[in-house]
Amino acid sequence: MTSSFFAEKEIYNGLLLSRTIILQELINFLMDYFLELLLGGLTKGSIYALIALGYTMVYGIIELINFAHGEIYMIGAFTALIAASILNMLGLGQITILILASILAIIYSSAYGFTMEKIAYKPLRHSPRLSPLISAIGMSIFFQNYVLLAQTSDFLPFPSLLPEFEFLQPYRHIIRSPEIFILFTTVVVMVLLTVLIKFTKVGKAMRATAQDRKMAMLVGVDVNKIISMTFVIGSSTAAIGGVLIASFIGQINFYIGFIAGIKAFTAAVLGGIGSIPGAVVGSLILGCTESFATGYVLSDYEDVFAFGLLVLILIFRPAGILGKSSSEKV
Amino acid sequence: MKKFRFAWLTKTLAISLALVFSTVFLSSCGKKEEKKAAKAVAPPIKIGVAGAHSGDLASYGIPTVKATELVVKKKNAAGGINGRQIEVLVQDDACKPEFATNAATKLIDDGANVVIGHICSGATKAALSIYKDGKIVTMSPSATNPPLTQSGDYPNFFRTIASDDAQARMEVDFALNTLKLKKIAIIHDKGDYGKGLAEFAREFLGQEKGAEVVLFEGVTPGGLDYSAIVKKIQENGADGVIFGGYHPEASKIVTAMKKKDINIPFISDDGVKDETFIKVAGEYAEGVYATGPKDTSKNPLTIQAIEEHKKAYNEDPGAFFLNAYSAALALVNAIEKSGSTDYDKIVAALRTEPVDTPLGSIKFDAKGDAIGVGFSVYQVQNGAYVEVQ
Structure with missing residues (x-):
């Protein structure tokens, strides 16, 4: 009697235990997949964010959607590729190449951004808002074809410049060091830009220019210089994005800027265009949405989910998630 | 006003000139064929070649004409098929189904025994029922649309290219x-x-x-x-x-x-x-x-066919050249082996008699696809x- 009772209890306990184990494994299994998708989405999001930051910054200061921003990113990637190939021949180390190539990419992209503003946007500063927008689209087409003719229409392999950390090797199926690197850089760039705009003298001048250009001029702000500086900073973030993203993906061609630019622009609008943290938040949400849509539904509908989300958010928050809904200046 | 009339004038002039030149071109083509026909002693065997020879897809169709002419020239120089010379009839369909039916009707009227073509799948499909009614064996070097053979609707259709x-x-x-x-x-x-x-x-x-x-x-x-x-x-x-x-x-x-x-x-x-x-x-x-x-570049027949093309036209062959060359060889072989231009006999020969071509040794399955291609x-x-x- 007692023995059978114990036996029963043991069987019962055993059953309970095995059931808990199965449940736990199931949760682990699902969580693992969820976690991987989440991290994948965050990486994708921070890729978008690196480009979206430049978009949103230029828009915040002069209310221009700079469609050629994606092309600046592409030019940054190409410069880095050329620089890395040359430096590689000189036999330098991986980290040195990464840093030197990034610096060169930043200088080149900034020069392009600066020139672009002077040629395509400055003469149109007092025109209706549609004119600079069309000029931006023109610059985008021009830069694409320029690189197409000057370089090649083929895809080119891009060396993986980002270092692989040894201690991450066991977890490489979940997250890899290049992904951490991109996430980290995005956050750093976002913080630096926020500090620059909120707490420095230049930032104050930028905010003044954004609020009222004429008034800023009257109180002694060199508006032309500030706008040029905005373009240079925006282009630098695009160049950093170009180097990191290209070495993460491993291939580039003249068209990458257009596709990435559209997604980054969407992300910037989602987060509230003009807002720096908004661009990052919007990008991360967009990246995760795409990742989960692929993971749990169907990758065919990845874009449907991404843009569906955009529509929904714009219906309920027309200024974007972190955007300020300010009444139009009359 | 004056400017407008001038523009109108030049446009009309350009169109009329284009028409004039095209008629000159067409008539000269016609003459060439007549000359060829006059040479033959026994009634010639006529091979129709139909496809896109003008328009934006001309580069897909013209290599087939050249391939057929090369095969035919060689065969004629060697005495023709069982003593009969071969004549090539060329019809342009510009890759358009509505022109393709015209081309097919024209080829049947001109007495084509077999047809190599058409080039595009859409045009081929449109022309096939006309050839089917006329009991003409048709072989495309390039139409890859699967139903053309797999539907079983066109027992007269064969191809030397693999379907999609x-x-x-x-x-x-x-x-x-x-x-x-x-x-x-x-x-x-x-x-x-x-x-x-x-x-x-x-x-x-x-x-x-x-x-x-x-x-x-x-x-x-x-x-x-x-x-x-x-x-x-x-x-x-x-x-x-x-x-x-x-x-x-x-x-x-x-x-x-x-x-x-x-x-x-x-x-x-x-x-x-x-x-x-x-x-x-x-x-x-x-x-x-x-x-x-399949890599056929080392096949001696391929090397030979490309050599011939280079000799005759001073350039490398274009799209589907080898497929067309093989189609011409297959048809010539089938007519020769069956000893007649009878539809049923040619079809039977195509299915049973293997022929060495640049694409390898090929014959055709019951549906019309080349085995071995x-x-x-x-x-x-x-x-x-x-x-x-």
Whole structure:
């Protein structure tokens, strides 16, 4: 009697235990997949964010959607590729190449951004808002074809410049060091830009220019210089994005800027265009949405989910998630 | 006002000049053929060649005319078919179905015994019922649309090119029989070509026993990162991937897979069998399988045909030249072996008498597809594609 009772209890306990184990494994299994998708989405999001930051910054200061921003990113990637190939021949180390190539990419992209503003946007500063927008689209087409003719229409392999950390090797199926690197850089760039705009003298001048250009001029702000500086900073973030993203993906061609630019622009609008943290938040949400849509539904509908989300958010928050809904200046 | 009238005048002038020149051109063509006909002693055997010889797809059609003329010239110089000379009748369809029916009617009126053509699948389909009613054997060097042969509607139709689904068939056979895969993920790039192939692969896998399709999805071409779909492939327990699409997406997916330690076979199509794929994917390309047209460049007949073309036209042959050359050889051979221009006898000879062509030794199956023409499976080994099957 007692023995059978114990036996029963043991069987019962055993059953309970095995059931808990199965449940736990199931949760682990699902969580693992969820976690991987989440991290994948965050990486994708921070890729978008690196480009979206430049978009949103230029828009915040002069209310221009700079469609050629994606092309600046592409030019940054190409410069880095050329620089890395040359430096590689000189036999330098991986980290040195990464840093030197990034610096060169930043200088080149900034020069392009600066020139672009002077040629395509400055003469149109007092025109209706549609004119600079069309000029931006023109610059985008021009830069694409320029690189197409000057370089090649083929895809080119891009060396993986980002270092692989040894201690991450066991977890490489979940997250890899290049992904951490991109996430980290995005956050750093976002913080630096926020500090620059909120707490420095230049930032104050930028905010003044954004609020009222004429008034800023009257109180002694060199508006032309500030706008040029905005373009240079925006282009630098695009160049950093170009180097990191290209070495993460491993291939580039003249068209990458257009596709990435559209997604980054969407992300910037989602987060509230003009807002720096908004661009990052919007990008991360967009990246995760795409990742989960692929993971749990169907990758065919990845874009449907991404843009569906955009529509929904714009219906309920027309200024974007972190955007300020300010009444139009009359 | 004056300016406007001037523009109108020049336009009319240009159009009329174009018309004038085209008639001159056409009449000169006609004369040439008449001369050829006059030379022949016994009633000649007439081979019609129809396809796009003008318009934006002319580059697909003209090599077929040249190929046929080369084969015919050689055969005529050697005494013709059983003592009868061969005459070539050329008709242009500009790749348009409505012109194709006209071309077909014209060829039948002119007494064509067999027809090589047409070039585009749409035009071929439109013309085929006319040839069928006229009991004319028709052989296309380039129409790849699967139903042309598989529907069984056109017993008079043959082709020397593999149909669109042959690649998918090849990929599926390779996956099941050589690699012994059980759970296959099919990924495509949502394009006509890639999705078409992927759908054929799914259909063929559905017919086979012992393997299942665990995933069938399209990815957005040009996407920045395909790690989500790669994780999904792993999550679904696939032991192999069949990809329909081109090399930029393929190299990104392959790279993401290898980086995530997912080492399962990756099988793709001739959109991936490209040197750029190996260049871009680098070390990650190793081991990838891709189907592509059979390598016939070392066949002595191929070398000879290209030599002949270079001698006659001073340039390298264009699209479908070898397929057209093979079609001409097959038809000439069938007429010769059957000893007549009778429809049933030619069809029987095409199905039973193998003929050596630049594409290898070929004959035709009951549906009209050439046996022995098709695709091979290649694998990336040490940075180059190597034929494995």
